[in-house]
Amino acid sequence: MEIGDRIKELRERKNLTQSELAEMLGFKTYTTVSKWESNDNYPKGRDLKKLSEIFNVSSDYLLGLTADNLLTKVVDxxxxxxxxxxxxxxxxxxxxxxxxxxxxxxxxxxxxxxxxxxxxxxxxxxxxxxxxxxxxxxxxxxxxxxxxxxxxxxxxxxxxxxxxxxxxxxxxxxxxxxxxxxxxxxxxxxxxxxxxxxxxxxxx
Missing domain, CATH: 2.10.109.10 (Umud Fragment, subunit A)
Known part of the structure; x- marks a missing residue:
């Protein structure tokens, strides 16, 4: 599962639309969120931290660096x-x-x-x-x-x-x-x- 899939899954669990999540992140439109969820782009730095706070998960989870796959995923x-x-x-x-x-x-x-x-x-x-x-x-x-x-x-x-x-x-x-x-x-x-x-x- 890529980071965009995790964001979409967490957003839907909270019953948020892309526009609602974008507003919580301080964006004027949902375009950035849409690109994240389609894995055309990835959140970085401050946006990654905000997503972690909104969804109450760690940045490691969003990045796929959980205990289950830390040994198999190599980050360059x-x-x-x-x-x-x-x-x-x-x-x-x-x-x-x-x-x-x-x-x-x-x-x-x-x-x-x-x-x-x-x-x-x-x-x-x-x-x-x-x-x-x-x-x-x-x-x-x-x-x-x-x-x-x-x-x-x-x-x-x-x-x-x-x-x-x-x-x-x-x-x-x-x-x-x-x-x-x-x-x-x-x-x-x-x-x-x-x-x-x-x-x-x-x-x-």
Missing amino acids: FIKIPILGTITCGEPILAEENIAGYREEIAENLPNGELFYLQTKGNSMTPTIPENSFVMIKKQSTIENNEIAAVLVNGDSEATLKRVKFQGQTMMLMPDNLDGHMPIIVNEENPARIIGKAVKVSIDL
């Missing part, structure tokens, strides 16, 4: 690099740019090359809290209104911003407009997308 962990200062002219994941690593369960990760950035400042609050870790999937393009890691200041600094397109103009928008201004990308102020934000983690 992957170390994902945390980028520190980006060294101008060096590859993004060059050794001198790596400040540490975070371990993640392999089966919960999206495909592709991944790295973490730790946020500094509050330009993306409340969407991305200050001092949180944001997982980035390395890619050079982004859809309108998605959050991306972008190299600015001569490729020497990585920033997280929401990318908006108006015609041929790309703008890097803060979610927090209190004291933060949009950045308009042009020849005088170039920028380069290095990846898409796919997950936020917070250490308490």
Whole structure:
């Protein structure tokens, strides 16, 4: 039984609809819950903890790590690099740019090359809290209104911003407009997308 099957079983035991469970989790629609139950996606971090509290079960149970199958289920962990200062002219994941690593369960990760950035400042609050870790999937393009890691200041600094397109103009928008201004990308102020934000983690 996969995690989505367990969530569906527990939800139905409590006589909850997908919409009702989504509301208890703080979601506006049931889409995320539906994807979990069809095993198209998996709850992580805070959502996994909330589900455990709602259903009064352990995270291990939801993940299938019960006493019955702990000996047969092997969980693979992957170390994902945390980028520190980006060294101008060096590859993004060059050794001198790596400040540490975070371990993640392999089966919960999206495909592709991944790295973490730790946020500094509050330009993306409340969407991305200050001092949180944001997982980035390395890619050079982004859809309108998605959050991306972008190299600015001569490729020497990585920033997280929401990318908006108006015609041929790309703008890097803060979610927090209190004291933060949009950045308009042009020849005088170039920028380069290095990846898409796919997950936020917070250490308490």
